[in-house]
Amino acid sequence: MSSYESFIRCRGVTKTYHKGNTPVTPLSALDLDVPRGTFLALMGPSGSGKTTLLNLIAGIDSPTSGSLHVGGVDIAKLKRGQLTKWRASHVGYIFQLYHLVPILSAFENVELPLLLAPLSRKERHRQVQVALELVGLGDRSDHRPSELSGGQEQRVAIARAIVANPALLVADEPTGDLDRESATQILNLLRELVREHGKTIVMVTHDPRAAAAADTVLHLEKGRLVEAADLNMQAA
Amino acid sequence: MLPLSYAVRNLFRVPARLLQIVLGGGLVILLLMLAAALSEGMDGVLRSSGSEKNIIVLGTGSEESVERSEIKASVPSELEAAVSGLEEVLGRVAVSPEIHYNGLLTLGDGPGDSRQALFRGVTPAALLVHPEVRLVEGTFPRAGEIMVGRLAAHRLGVGEAALKPGTQVKVGSTTLRISGIFQAPGTVMEAELWADLNDLRAIGQRDTISCVVVRLDSATFDDVEVFTLQRLDLELAAIRESDYYAKLAAFYTPLRIMTWVTAGLVVAGAVFGGMNTLYAAFASRVREMATLQAVGYSRKALAFSLLQESLLASLLGSLFAAVIALAFADGLSVPFSIGTFLLRITPGILGLGVLGGLTLAIIGTLPPAWTCLRPELPAALRSA
Ligand SMILES: Nc1ncnc2c1ncn2[C@@H]1O[C@H](COP(=O)(O)OP(=O)(O)OP(=O)(O)O)[C@@H](O)[C@H]1O
Numbered sequence: 295m296s297s298y299e300s301f302i303r304c305r306g307v308t309k310t311y312h313k314g315n316t317p318v319t320p321l322s323a324l325d326l327d328v329p330r331g332t333f334l335a336l337m338g339p340s341g342s343g344k345t346t347l348l349n350l351i352a353g354i355d356s357p358t359s360g361s362l363h364v365g366g367v368d369i370a371k372l373k374r375g376q377l378t379k380w381r382a383s384h385v386g387y388i389f390q391l392y393h394l395v396p397i398l399s400a401f402e403n404v405e406l407p408l409l410l411a412p413l414s415r416k417e418r419h420r421q422v423q424v425a426l427e428l429v430g431l432g433d434r435s436d437h438r439p440s441e442l443s444g445g446q447e448q449r450v451a452i453a454r455a456i457v458a459n460p461a462l463l464v465a466d467e468p469t470g471d472l473d474r475e476s477a478t479q480i481l482n483l484l485r486e487l488v489r490e491h492g493k494t495i496v497m498v499t500h501d502p503r504a505a506a507a508a509d510t511v512l513h514l515e516k517g518r519l520v521e522a523a524d525l526n527m528q529a530a
Numbered sequence: 531m532l533p534l535s536y537a538v539r540n541l542f543r544v545p546a547r548l549l550q551i552v553l554g555g556g557l558v559i560l561l562l563m564l565a566a567a568l569s570e571g572m573d574g575v576l577r578s579s580g581s582e583k584n585i586i587v588l589g590t591g592s593e594e595s596v597e598r599s600e601i602k603a604s605v606p607s608e609l610e611a612a613v614s615g616l617e618e619v620l621g622r623v624a625v626s627p628e629i630h631y632n633g634l635l636t637l638g639d640g641p642g643d644s645r646q647a648l649f650r651g652v653t654p655a656a657l658l659v660h661p662e663v664r665l666v667e668g669t670f671p672r673a674g675e676i677m678v679g680r681l682a683a684h685r686l687g688v689g690e691a692a693l694k695p696g697t698q699v700k701v702g703s704t705t706l707r708i709s710g711i712f713q714a715p716g717t718v719m720e721a722e723l724w725a726d727l728n729d730l731r732a733i734g735q736r737d738t739i740s741c742v743v744v745r746l747d748s749a750t751f752d753d754v755e756v757f758t759l760q761r762l763d764l765e766l767a768a769i770r771e772s773d774y775y776a777k778l779a780a781f782y783t784p785l786r787i788m789t790w791v792t793a794g795l796v797v798a799g800a801v802f803g804g805m806n807t808l809y810a811a812f813a814s815r816v817r818e819m820a821t822l823q824a825v826g827y828s829r830k831a832l833a834f835s836l837l838q839e840s841l842l843a844s845l846l847g848s849l850f851a852a853v854i855a856l857a858f859a860d861g862l863s864v865p866f867s868i869g870t871f872l873l874r875i876t877p878g879i880l881g882l883g884v885l886g887g888l889t890l891a892i893i894g895t896l897p898p899a900w901t902c903l904r905p906e907l908p909a910a911l912r913s914a
């Protein structure tokens with residue numbers, strides 16, 4: 295796989311935080327290539343920099359040095375405001391604890407990203423409905439998050455992540471708070487998004503069974519990729 | 531941009547807190563409205579009490595207080611003869627000799643029924659220089675009679691029934707019969723009691739009068755002043771009636787400043803209180819705000835939404851304040867040392883309250899909003 299084709303391309307990505315006077319470097323000189331349409335799982339011990347890397351790829355944070363291309367754009371060079379705009383249409387973030395807005399219904403939560411796009415109300419509503427149906431919650435649009443199960447909440451969050459049709463999805467332990475059955479549903483849904491809709495997914499997980507759902511598993515240790523296993527998991 | 535409905539619903543997220551902010555904010559806005567109404571009322575009385583066309587001629591050295599002034603009783607006729615161009619109505623020249631007298635009014639028989647009141651001894655010529663004075667009941671006082679201003683009862687702290695026409699009252703030891711009630715909207719005169727000039731001279735045991743008020747037609751202020759300078763023997767000074775009351779207004783400036791300083795301190799305290807409430811309220815939404823930023827909303831859009839919430843709460847507070855102000859404060863008569871005025875909650879004052887409320891909402895919201903939106907996204911997304 296040539297880096298030219300990579301959808302995500304990290305070169306020498308370093309991230310340093312400052313805790314008072316002592317610098318912490320969760321990522322140092324990291325190189326990574328992820329082809330388009332890949333489901334990548336990131337594993338590694340706690341504190342190894344998984345979330346940090348995910349945040350960089352999602353444009354939530356900027357690297358201290360290095361280049362970070364996503365879909366041809368070096369997002370390491372974008373300023374805060376540009377990055378915010380970029381996120382709106384290029385990436386969907388799925389959180390371990392869903393992060394739905396409690397006062398909004400499932401429908402309104404999913405609608406949030408679309409309010410940033412120049413769409414007619416009708417078109418917006420159609421897209422929200424499509425996304426909710428894709429995650430199997432077309433009949434729950436009026437429910438508040440508090441009226442949904444954890445698995446359902448995460449599916450609403452996935453609908454919110456895909457509704458603006460970004461090419462990239464990132465997920466930080468999306469099944470970490472779910473029972474086995476719900477987790478399986480979520481993983482199947484993510485696989486479907488890669489297979490059927492051509493999304494590229496980077497998922498952080500501690501759970502080997504979750505990682506097994508991915509095409510590729512990478513291990514992070516102390517800010518470095520230590521081993522790459524191509525599991526060649528293919529859906530039947 | 532987040533839709534307005536998001537702000538509206540967030541507002542009702544914690545009803546108890548909304549109530550606290552609306553009532554607290556409403557009280558502050560009410561305070562602003564009352565301070566403005568008081569200030570305007572005082573100004574109004576002092577402003578409309580003085581006419582540009584009226585000149586007060588009084589004793590030198592007493593320019594600050596007509597009550598302390600003493601001039602010869604012959605001054606009015608000498609002035610009328612010397613100065614031409616004064617206003618004339620049906621052949622009568624607008625020259626009003628007056629005695630301004632601060633004394634005791636006794637209503638019943640008991641010793642506790644005496645109160646300090648402002649009297650004015652007048653002749654019918656007073657109506658020529660004070661055309662705003664209108665009888666609403668009864669007649670102009672002749673000898674042995676007295677007429678009362680519409681707001682006099684309130685200023686004295688007695689019921690209106692106590693000053694009904696026909697009632698006998700005592701000024702000093704002289705008994706007078708109330709002949710009528712007059713109005714003179716927005717002026718200090720409304721809180722006064724007017725009696726016959728000679729009666730008051732007798733009551734005050736004086737040969738002098740306090741002043742002469744003349745109304746100009748073609749004559750100018752200088753014409754009247756020249757008279758006072760030519761007749762240095764009479765020891766007179768001339769002052770425009772409007773200037774006289776403007777000086778009085780200046781005298782009340784410290785009072786007004788006190789009013790505003792007090793209001794300002796209360797408002798500042800309230801803003802800090804409100805800010806604290808918002809710090810707590812917004813602190814619980816750091817993660818939600820970070821999530822919305824992750825979705826693609828800018829900090830500016832989110833700050834605007836938070837601001838919308840506060841502005842809406844402030845408008846609710848204004849509504850509450852306006853209702854209270856119109857129901858309980860509008861039309862209230864307020865006594866102050868030289869007069870009494872009616873508190874008026876005008877559209878201007880309501881507008882001031884609303885604007886003040888919105889301004890305070892902005893001041894009180896921006897710092898907590900900034901604290902809520904400032905944390906770096908990765909940390910904010912992790913927060914509980
Ligand atoms: N904002 C920050 N300021 C300072 N240090 C940070 C910050 N964010 C992360 N770190 C540090 O960077 C290192 C990596 O953190 P990161 O959250 O990426 O780990 P992780 O692999 O996601 O761990 P976990 O599995 O527990 O979620 C940790 O040592 C953490 O303390």
Ligand SMILES: [Mg+2]
Nearest residue numbers: 344345346466
């Ligand atoms: Mg993590």
